[in-house]
Ligand SMILES: Cc1cc2nc3c(=O)[nH]c(=O)nc-3n(C[C@H](O)[C@H](O)[C@H](O)COP(=O)(O)O)c2cc1C
């Protein structure tokens with residue numbers, strides 16, 4: 018069994034309530050931080066831990082925190098990114114629903130380290146019932162003196178609020194999130210200035226993912242060095258992986274960074290192998306935005322080494338033969354899957370979610386969706402495949418926010434690794450699979 | 463369907479708007495626009511008519527355009543009337559891999575409507591949506607605040623029949639969200 022730091026207690030009945038959470042040692046990090054540590058010392062511990070942002074980009078959290086501007090007399094904010102809309106990702110929902118107090122505890126401890134007296138948890142609108150769970154936890158935290166004025170008599174005051182969104186993937190991008198939190202359309206801002214200097218209402222702000230903030234709790238409790246003992250190289254600690262698709266045991270797993278991908282897919286402890294005894298065709302390892310890899314390349318790098326669940330190993334070979342850990346949204350596809358059709362669902366997604374500010378993204382995503390639709394309708398040509406390639410390469414790097422890249426990369430990777438399938442579809446439309454996946458439907462009948 | 467009535471929030475909702483506005487620093491109450499739009503949508507028949515959005519603007523003391531431009535950006539806000547229950551079926555990758563298209567086809571056949579349409583009795587609107595963060599329990603659909611997961615045809619039948627015999631409007635703010643927000 019791998020070591021668990023976040024989901025240690027997820028199966029204990031009542032762990033969503035304050036009493037049970039507290040009995041299991043909950044809120045110890047707040048007590049330790051406020052009574053025995055200074056904000057600077059906490060930031061040092063987070064740096065030592067090697068924790069990297071769990072929202073997708075993997076930016077070192079301690080470094081991000083140390084960039085926070087501290088002009089005197091100006092409030093600072095911590096904003097938790099609970100927008101979780103990257104297809105294939107559902108770990109934050111699991112954590113918030115099961116152990117809401119872990120996030121609240123992390124918010125208080127992190128806010129103390131950042132000198133923030135107010136924090137907001139921005140949660141996607143569809144997660145209304147999870148927002149309810151968080152609000153209940155916040156009420157309990159207030160009632161027990163962990164939130165409010167002069168917490169534990171230390172003079173530190175903190176207020177934490179839940180803010181619901183209303184259905185927009187782009188509001189997961191941190192500056193779009195801040196716009197939305199200010200009551201506007203979710204249009205990403207031009208950076209710089211970065212949120213650390215001018216964020217929410219123009220004040221210095223740190224935006225962190227749910228899982229990142231939760232990980233601060235064990236780091237403060239056990240020390241950054243202890244956290245860094247788990248994992249390999251610059252991939253330290255544990256990571257929540259959302260596993261879905263054609264596997265026997267879909268769900269959220271906390272893994273120690275560094276386990277082999279093969280173990281994750283095939284061992285009983287995790288995904289339990291491919292359903293119905295089928296072979297694996299491809300994997301999207303880190304949410305819809307990261308390059309898809311065929312089975313051989315997800316299990317082994319181009320050099321023939323076993324691929325590991327780390328930022329570096331998944332990235333080995335660059336985009337030619339590698340991918341990214343991303344948000345940890347791990348989607349597995351079996352041998353019967355149409356890669357073109359799967360790509361179409363992604364293309365449709367990005368077209369729907371583009372905010373429309375930048376022409377390459379607004380127009381390009383729609384164009385790519387239409388071409389894929391044409392191919393799947395049996396009217397594609399080889400030139401269409403080349404056109405797809407051309408369009409994606411003209412979006413990347415030409416937009417205000419990385420949604421452009423997120424839309425382009427999956428298209429590039431599908432063509433790079435599965436060009437033969439595209440060509441078969443355009444040359445012989447009869448080969449187009451009318452993919453129907455009745456698996457689950459059949460089993461439950 | 464243009465509704466020219468002047469719409470008013472209930473006193474209970476207005477009190478809630480005030481409470482939400484208090485979460486932000488002075489002068490930043492515009493931040494309340496999304497939560498308050500959710501309240502308006504629940505209170506005014508599941509959609510946001512121009513008078514409903516104007517009521518939001520009045521409650522927050524901001525210009526109506528500041529409300530319209532936000533309401534039109536986010537996909538959870540309905541700018542046209544909808545049935546009492548909006549069935550939102552996820553169709554993105556993981557759900558598609560697990561049979562979402564078959565679920566949609568089944569619902570279309572059962573209710574005699576296509577994606578985007580409302581049933582003749584005004585009970586159901588069918589909508590296909592993008593990933594709802596329930597990929598490990600695919601296929602799935604959302605109705606009001608409830609997630610229905612690991613769907614089968616039989617399960618869909620039971621769920622929809624129950625909503626129909628219940629006959630009540632379902633909104634995102636169900637689950638007594640209103641009492642705590
Ligand atoms: C289009 C887009 C969508 C994003 N969606 C999310 C999201 O849903 N959740 C999240 O935590 N980060 C998301 N991010 C990343 C955030 O911009 C940001 O990097 C992150 O919240 C920082 O937190 P971290 O350092 O703790 O990961 C998204 C980025 C982009 C470009």
Ligand code: FES
Pocket residue numbers: 104105106552553554555556557558592593594595596597600602
């Ligand atoms: S793909 Fe359907 S919930 Fe994520």
